[in-house]
Amino acid sequence: MTTSEEAQEQQRVDHVAAQIGERIDKTTSDYTAAHKELRNVLKNYSENTSVNWFEVDDRIETSAELQQQRALVSRLTENQNIIQDQLDTFKELQRSPYFGRIDIQDPGETTPESLYIGTASFVDDDQNFLVYDWRAPISSIYYNGVLGQVAYNTPAGDQQTDLLKKRQFLIKDGQIENMFDTNETVGDEMLQHALGEQNDATMQNIVATIQREQNDIIRDTKSDLLVVQGVAGSGKTSAILQRIAFLLYHSRRDLEADQIVLFSPNRLFSHYISDVLPSLGERNMRQVTLAEFLTQRFQGLKVQTQFERYEADQQAPVNHRLRDFRESAALMTAVKDYCHTCPADELKFTDIRFDGRVFFSKEEIRDIYEQFPDATAPADRFLRTKNALEKRLKHRIADEAKADWVRDEIDQLNDEDYHNWLGANHLGEFEQLDDEIDFIARQIVRKRLRSVDDAIYNGYFLDAYSQYTAFLKHCPLPDDVSADDWQTVIAAYQHDIEFHRLALTDAAPLLYLRDLLIGGGANHRMQHLFVDEMQDYSMAQLIYLQHAFPRAKLTLLGDSEQALFKAVESPESILKKLDSALNVKRSRLITLRRSYRSTYPITTFAKALLPDGDQIEAFNRPGDLPKVVIRYDEDTAFKALASEVSTELATSGTVAILTKSTTEAKRVYQELHGQFDLTRLTDTDRSLPKGVVVLPIYLAKGLEFDSVIAYNVSAENYPDEQMTGTLYTIASRAMHHLTLLSIGAVSPLIASGKIPQADLTIEHEFQN
Numbered sequence: 001m002t003t004s005e006e007a008q009e010q011q012r013v014d015h016v017a018a019q020i021g022e023r024i025d026k027t028t029s030d031y032t033a034a035h036k037e038l039r040n041v042l043k044n045y046s047e048n049t050s051v052n053w054f055e056v057d058d059r060i061e062t063s064a065e066l067q068q069q070r071a072l073v074s075r076l077t078e079n080q081n082i083i084q085d086q087l088d089t090f091k092e093l094q095r096s097p098y099f100g101r102i103d104i105q106d107p108g109e110t111t112p113e114s115l116y117i118g119t120a121s122f123v124d125d126d127q128n129f130l131v132y133d134w135r136a137p138i139s140s141i142y143y144n145g146v147l148g149q150v151a152y153n154t155p156a157g158d159q160q161t162d163l164l165k166k167r168q169f170l171i172k173d174g175q176i177e178n179m180f181d182t183n184e185t186v187g188d189e190m191l192q193h194a195l196g197e198q199n200d201a202t203m204q205n206i207v208a209t210i211q212r213e214q215n216d217i218i219r220d221t222k223s224d225l226l227v228v229q230g231v232a233g234s235g236k237t238s239a240i241l242q243r244i245a246f247l248l249y250h251s252r253r254d255l256e257a258d259q260i261v262l263f264s265p266n267r268l269f270s271h272y273i274s275d276v277l278p279s280l281g282e283r284n285m286r287q288v289t290l291a292e293f294l295t296q297r298f299q300g301l302k303v304q305t306q307f308e309r310y311e312a313d314q315q316a317p318v319n320h321r322l323r324d325f326r327e328s329a330a331l332m333t334a335v336k337d338y339c340h341t342c343p344a345d346e347l348k349f350t351d352i353r354f355d356g357r358v359f360f361s362k363e364e365i366r367d368i369y370e371q372f373p374d375a376t377a378p379a380d381r382f383l384r385t386k387n388a389l390e391k392r393l394k395h396r397i398a399d400e401a402k403a404d405w406v407r408d409e410i411d412q413l414n415d416e417d418y419h420n421w422l423g424a425n426h427l428g429e430f431e432q433l434d435d436e437i438d439f440i441a442r443q444i445v446r447k448r449l450r451s452v453d454d455a456i457y458n459g460y461f462l463d464a465y466s467q468y469t470a471f472l473k474h475c476p477l478p479d480d481v482s483a484d485d486w487q488t489v490i491a492a493y494q495h496d497i498e499f500h501r502l503a504l505t506d507a508a509p510l511l512y513l514r515d516l517l518i519g520g521g522a523n524h525r526m527q528h529l530f531v532d533e534m535q536d537y538s539m540a541q542l543i544y545l546q547h548a549f550p551r552a553k554l555t556l557l558g559d560s561e562q563a564l565f566k567a568v569e570s571p572e573s574i575l576k577k578l579d580s581a582l583n584v585k586r587s588r589l590i591t592l593r594r595s596y597r598s599t600y601p602i603t604t605f606a607k608a609l610l611p612d613g614d615q616i617e618a619f620n621r622p623g624d625l626p627k628v629v630i631r632y633d634e635d636t637a638f639k640a641l642a643s644e645v646s647t648e649l650a651t652s653g654t655v656a657i658l659t660k661s662t663t664e665a666k667r668v669y670q671e672l673h674g675q676f677d678l679t680r681l682t683d684t685d686r687s688l689p690k691g692v693v694v695l696p697i698y699l700a701k702g703l704e705f706d707s708v709i710a711y712n713v714s715a716e717n718y719p720d721e722q723m724t725g726t727l728y729t730i731a732s733r734a735m736h737h738l739t740l741l742s743i744g745a746v747s748p749l750i751a752s753g754k755i756p757q758a759d760l761t762i763e764h765e766f767q768n
């Protein structure tokens with residue numbers, strides 16, 4: 001690249017930055033005006049709320065006026081927020097207006113055209129696109145195309161063009177720090193730069209360096225089920241976040257950020273990724289962990305979390321065949337069949353009681369239910385029963401309203417309470433005083449019978465928990481599950497329920513049964529459902545999620561090699577299972593094999609841990625070899641750990657000591673906390689502090705650290721292949737440095753001949 005070309009490009013950056021600067025000035029004054037208007041309305045509003053509430057006529061008028069003002073305030077606030085967002089975007093753009101340039105020549109044109117691509121579009125006052133949004137249709141060729149004839153997708157169909165040049169920029173604070181031309185999708189140099197940076201407390205967007213296969217994930221708008229299987233550090237999480245930004249742009253008119261939900265592995269992760277979308281000028285999608293979702297659905301029950309189960313599994317042997325069946329698609333099908341065929345006399349109806357007495361008996365409820373045709377879906381039948389009960393309740397309210405106690409109560413009302421019962425909406429509605437009194441009497445009774453109303457509305461008259469026991473007793477078993485084992489499952493479930501607990505395994509089928517019989521549970525508003533770390537979800541859970549978000553397109557991402565909670569599976573077999581279980585029209589599998597997070601030596605080591613690790617392609621970023629530190633007793637091991645932490649802290653922003661379990665994390669914390677600024681993270685933590693952290697690996701899912709120290713990778717702690725996923729996940733959290741501390745002989749997973757000794761630095765303590 002010649003210096004004159006560089007100077008020309010810098011001139012253009014200066015020009016664009018100046019234009020953006022002008023726009024910032026204008027938008028700032030728009031903001032000030034909007035803010036002033038809002039302040040005035042708010043002032044007015046607060047004056048109005050102190051008006052006379054006693055005169056009925058005034059009250060009606062004031063309330064209408066207030067409603068109008070409230071609407072005005074919300075409109076003005078929204079307007080102010082939009083301007084604020086624009087300002088933020090412009091300021092960001094001014095610092096770094098773009099990262100790419102493409103020169104294209106459309107068919108029939110005689111001269112090429114240069115387009116610049118950045119995180120958002122910028123159009124000058126003469127409608128010239130000085131910067132194209134990275135999500136614009138034309139921008140896709142920046143990510144996908146090599147020089148020559150290329151095609152890109154537009155709303156009007158596929159377009160062809162000739163791609164003549166592709167240039168990348170690194171612009172900071174308005175200065176071009178680096179630029180080069182490339183024929184690759186997005187050149188390695190730029191990527192090297194991005195990946196060499198130190199870890200931040202939150203994840204960064206990757207729009208300047210999206211790789212081709214990641215781009216496929218981001219821009220897929222056709223699949224109903226998109227399954228991404230990618231090795232650790234291959235950018236799955238990054239890709240989904242940019243995908244969300246892309247979808248919001250692509251379907252601007254009919255998709256809102258809160259119609260997208262992401263199931264994330266833990267709260268730390270939720271916080272870690274929370275800056276990416278705002279950095280692209282978009283609002284964050286909804287985020288929820290599986291535990292939060294289930295807790296919300298099972299109010300009053302303590303649902304076991306994945307982490308609690310993982311810890312429990314370490315203590316007692318697990319019957320995998322049994323668990324596999326309980327979490328399978330087959331079990332969910334059995335639930336469905338059961339719900340659709342269960343005769344009314346086997347449904348566990350319960351009395352609705354009031355004041356210690358039966359208000360609607362279960363027999364009465366069953367009789368109502370039986371009136372509706374058998375062929376109707378059970379939830380519809382249930383709904384009709386609810387409606388019939390509501391009707392009966394209404395009659396009983398009307399009867400009760402005539403009772404003496406109600407009339408006595410009305411007689412004792414003062415004027416204000418009387419008006420309150422009547423409510424603003426009904427003022428002047430009744431011609432006769434009797435009608436008015438009757439109305440109030442019914443309101444009073446309705447309030448008194450509120451718990452009955454709630455029980456009907458919420459369907460509390462069917463005991464879903466006992467029904468689930470009935471289902472379990474009825475459930476057809478596969479050959480490899482014995483009746484005795486099944487009895488223990490039933491007994492354990494009943495015991496848990498008695499103590500208001502629920503095992504994770506039971507959560508999905510129980511919810512499914514409840515929804516199918518009672519109705520509800522489905523959120524029809526969600527348009528996209530994303531599940532990160534899908535390998536930690538059972539098929540039953542995924543089926544339930546699809547049921548809970550029936551209109552949502554699914555994007556499931558995971559790495560079966562990082563399965564902490566179950567066995568490894570091939571991507572193809574996962575897709576096949578999902579295809580048949582979820583029954584979607586268009587499904588697609590994208591596999592990512594290139595790992596970006598870690599240095600070359602760390603990825604080389606991590607992949608050697610896996611039986612089929614040679615499929616993983618390490619990104620060529622140089623770094624130190626992983627270091628194995630071996631000590632033979634706890635005392636010296638902790639000394640060695642302290643010394644490693646000090647060394648790492650000197651060069652790394654975040655150092656994580658990763659353990660297998662919470663018990664180990666507590667132990668490490670106990671030993672080291674006086675020596676460093678050390679934080680032990682638990683599943684209630686929401687943000688990652690700088691410095692040294694210690695946490696069990698399952699809480700570090702999806703996260704990354706400059707330096708990772710794996711605590712006690714001894715043969716005793718990691719005895720066999722069952723632990724491969726755990727060790728691989730730990731190793732693959734490291735970006736720049738990896739240290740493995742072993743107390744006693746090293747795990748055979750590391751010491752086996754599979755891992756060339758030349759790939760490691762080994763520091764041994766000599767025994768006397």
Ligand SMILES: Nc1ncnc2c1ncn2[C@@H]1O[C@H](COP(=O)(O)OP(=O)(O)OP(=O)(O)O)[C@@H](O)[C@H]1O
Nearest residue numbers: 206209210211232233234235236237238596597702
């Ligand atoms: N195209 C890219 N450009 C720059 N950085 C990238 C790119 N792709 C991935 N990265 C970086 O690589 C790291 C790993 O990405 P990410 O966390 O998205 O991977 P993942 O597949 O979700 O990992 P895991 O399954 O191990 O949690 C992050 O630091 C991310 O910023």
